[in-house]
Amino acid sequence: MQSYLRLVAVSVALCLGSVTSIANAGVFDGHTINYQYYFPNLSMPYASAGNGDYLVNSSVEISNVVDGFGTIDFSGDEFVISFAHGGNFSPTAFNGFAISDVTASINPFASFNLVSNTAVSGAPTLSFDSNHLYVNWAGLNFNRGELVFSVSSLTPHSYPHSHPGTSFSRTISPVPEPDTYAILLVGLGLVGYSARRKQI
DSSP states (O other): OHHHHHHHHHHHHHHHHHHHHHHTOOSSTTOEEEEEEEOSSTTSBOSSSOOEEEEOSSSOOBSOSBTTBOEEEEETTEEEEEESSOEEOOOSSOOEEEEEOTTSOSOOEEEEEEEEESSBSSOOEEEEOSSEEEEEOTTOEEOSEEEEEEEEEOOGGGSOSSOTTOSOOOOOOOOOOHHHHHHHHHHHHHHHHHHHHHHO
16 A cells, blocks of 8 residues: 555656646747847838848747847857957947747747846846837947846736736746656556555
8 A cells, every 4th residue: 555655746746746846937938929120210110120020949049139130049048149259339219120920929028138248348228018028238339258138027916817807817837848747657556556556
C-alpha cells in the first residue's frame, strides 16, 4: 500500500511540475509580436528597419533595429537590443519603435521598464498601453552595447473579463504540452500496474 501511495504522489508531483512550468511561461514566449519603427513622428512608419510580425522563439527575432544597426531578442518577460556599432538618433518628435500584440494573445501589458543600458547615452522615453510598447530615443547617441527591457502583463484574474468598453477582455489559458500528458499517462500506468500486481 505504501509503494502504491508513493507512486501516486510521484505521478501527481511530476504532472503538477509540468503544468506549473507551462503556467509560468514568459510574456512573449510563443506569441507573435509586430515591430514597427517610426521617424520623424508616430504617424510616419520608417521603412529602413526590420518591420513586420515575428513569432517569439529561441532565436534572435529582429536583425535590423533601424538602418542596419542592432538586433532585438525576445525571451520570457524581456527583450534585449544589441548594437555592434555606434551612431546617433536624430532629435525629432519620435525616433524609435513600437512593439504590438497583433494577435491579441498576450494579456494586457502592465509595466514596461529599462533594466540595464550599456549602449545609449541617456535613457530613452518609454510608454505603453494594453497592447503596445513604445521606445523613443530621439536625440540620443548609441555605442556598442545592450539595452535590456522588462515587461509584465496583467494576469487573467487582475482585470475585468466582460466589462463593456474596456480593452481588457481577453485571457489565455495555457494548453498542456504533449509531454505533460505523457508523464500523466506513465504515472497512471505505474499506479495501475502496481494495483494489479497487488491483486495477483
